[in-house]
Amino acid sequence: MMQFVADGIVSAALIALGAIGISMTYNILRFANFAQGEILTIGAYFALLLVGVMGAGIGTLGPVAFGWPLLLSILFAMVATSIVVLVVDWLLFRPLRNRNAVRITLIMAAFGLSLMGRNLVTLIAGGEPQYYAFFIPKAFELLPGIKVVPDDIAIIAIAVIAFVALFLFMTRTSMGRQMRAVSENPTLAQINGIDVRAVIRWTWIIGASLATVAGVLLAHNTQLRPEMGFDMLLPMFAALILGGASNLYGTILGALVIGLTEAIAVSLGLAGYRAAITFMVMLAVLLVRPQGLLGEKE
């Protein structure tokens, strides 16, 4: 019965890793990036590229069915995806910002990018599902009634390391403070000598890197498909809104609620309705607390 907790936490970790980028672009660049799903997809495919080039499979790390080759591929994919995202910002979003484009224009540009990105991945990599490696997961009983695959524990550990690193970056480094400052008051940030353009670059890099981690781990757990990131878009936005759009840590909490709700729905045999159930829970929470779980009232 408690199996859903383990499944939900794994799902939540992947949703949160992807949603943090949405939260950061929403708070710092001030638009909802509907192309975040494709960032996740592109990251996963970049990792596939390096796994293929290295030709050494994905390795193993004790009982975990992936090892240094895949971890190395994640690092490569983080860099490659960040470069792509920065180029896209330079070509598209920066000119729009410079022309004081309204928020809906930025959102529609992101929508267009999302479609283009998905089609481009299909064109280059093909529409068929692909895999980093074939393996048969061996579950073990973590606690009575809860079986987990070692890879799931590795995914949760990677996500926790990423969240702790993000927390330390945002609170202990100068750039982290600058990002929080721009998020709260861009004009005062500029008055203070903060180069908002540098902050925007870091926003894209962090968002794309975490989305890449999510994409690779999701693809490892399931498969690579051009739509894999797009399918994550709804739960990622639900996590953002549920947690409180203005609060980065709220996004992680929101992802946990969404992940657990989805897992409960599946455990009750309602897998086909999990999106609807998740949204019902989200709406119920928002009716009681419109600003989200950790959000602040406007």
Add this chain to the structure above:
Amino acid sequence: MPDPMLAVHDVEAGYNPSLPILHGVSLEVFEGEIVTVLGPNGAGKSTLIKAIAGLLKISRGSVTISGRDITGLETHELIRERVAYVPQTENVFARLSVEENLALGALHNQDQFVEQRRRVLDLFPDLERLGHLAAGKLSGGQRQMVAVGRALMADPVLLMLDEPSAGLSPKLAQVVFSQLIRVKEVGVTILMVEQNARAALKISDRGYVLAEGLQKVHGDARSLLDNPEVGALYLGAKSRLARS
């Protein structure tokens, strides 16, 4: 006569380039002075300070700091010229702690961080006690202290303030003005915009009066306090100045 630290010459600026609010304003601020810009609502006081800070585009005229032309400089670059600006509202990062606010102020002064923090805490000892609190949780007077303290962390030669007493009780406003005298005493030149004319002029060396985007009167603070035109406008009685 020494060269001015800040020289604003014939500046035309506004929120919309086709509808300027300032119509050729000039002023000078010399090292070690407190200079106050006065004027009724809509006179262009805040517009002037925002234009100097690079937040509004200057369509005509020039701004120089110690002889260097900074006209059109981007806002985030102004701090490198050692010019700090404290806006009227939303002048602290409310979600960040007082210490984090101070640290952000020293972004371009990292080498001197420890010494500068000590100097700021000497000026505003209460900030040490409040250091861990979110700036948004503080009272209006405490916030103003954080805002000025953060600006001073950059070790500016010129501090510009937009209505530092706005929203404060008369007693707290007096506290803020007396703090500004101490800021001046440590060698920081001050340009401020104020509605609270009498209190501001009492601590100022000189003042400028704006009306309808034009500079109407200027002079030393004492003469402005005694000037019947200024007195009529800002210190109680009726005025002809606004119509002139």
